[in-house]
Amino acid sequence: MTRIVLVTGGSSGLGKAVAARFRxxxxxxxxxxxxEERLHATAAALDARPIRCDAADPAQVARLAAAxxxxxxxxxxxxGNTDFTRSGGDSLEDTLAAWRANLEVNLLSAVLTTTALRGALRPGGSILNVGSIGAEYAGSSYGAAKAALAAWTAGLSAQVGPKGITANLISPGYIAETGFFHGKLTDKRxxxxxxxxxxxxxxxxxxxAETAxxxxxxxxxxxxxxxxxxxxxAHTTR
Structure with missing residues (x-):
């Protein structure tokens, strides 16, 4: 039986590489x-099915699940780290907006998508969330969001396990050839x-992609x- 694989954020970077591997x-x-333009171009290149969706928007995620x-x-x-694309100040309002943005993009997007699609996953299926080495330090809104994603994934595994579904988190370190740093990565860094x-x-x-x-x-x-x-x-565990 041909497997059906959904990769959110699959139009570029790591998502595109993962989608290509399964395809x-x-x-x-x-x-x-x-x-939409990049999504359809990537889908054509990979022979994949494109569905435009903002994973942090409940209405759009509901439409995705219905499809x-x-x-x-x-x-x-x-x-992604929304701090790279923001130009806010140091006020409490700016801090709140910065943290909410990273939590929505990196944690709530996965929670909403998984919640909407859990019932569609067939026995023997897999849920893969993508974290970051930044979660090991968590001094920023991005790192904290990824740390929360890892904790949530562990709990999710217990919930879906009885159906024969696995849930794991992949935590990358520095990955070249992606747009993660939005051109702000110096040679020294x-x-x-x-x-x-x-x-x-x-x-x-x-x-x-191979790990996924x-x-x-x-x-x-x-x-x-x-x-x-x-x-x-770069980060080791025992």
Whole structure:
């Protein structure tokens, strides 16, 4: 049976790489995004089905769920550090707006999408959320949102496990060839991020795509409720 895979935020960056990996395996892939032109261009390139959706908008997420009565893999990739795109000040109002923006984009988007589509996931399915190495420090609204996403994923695993569904979080470190930093990454900072790894290289989108593909494979059915760190050793666990 052909698997049906949904990748939110699948029109660019890591989402696009993950969608391409599942499509290469013959899955029916649905991608979402907010920018219609880029969404349709990516869908055409990947032979995927595009559905325009802002994952933080309940009405749009409800329409997305109505279009997908059955699903095997849900990848909540939509997100990003909204601090890079904001120019707010230091007032309490600005602080509140900055935190709300990152919580909506990185936590609530996954919560809304998963809640809407849980009933569509077939037994043996997988939910994959995407966190960040920034959650290990959580001194910013972005890191705190990703830390909350990891905690929520662990609880989600217990809820969906009886149906044979796994729920895991992939936590990338620095990944090159994406638009995450919006052109604001200096050469000095990039060198420092690479120097922090054990293997001396930047991560690549395919590192995340292959991890996602494995976690949704038959060989990973007993891996659930976990945070999988993909960062070249920049953050280690025991």
């Amino acid at each position: 290469a395996d013959g899955a029916t892939v649905v991608i979402t995004g907010r920018g 997908l009565p059955e699903l095997d893999v849900l990848v909540n990739m939509a997100g 990039r060198s420092a991020l690479i120097a922090a790894t054990h293997d001396g290289r930047a991560g690549q989108p395919d590192d995340i 593909f494995f976690l949704a494979s038959p060989g990973a059915r007993h891996i659930t409720g976990q945070t999988i760190h993909v960062n070249g050793g």
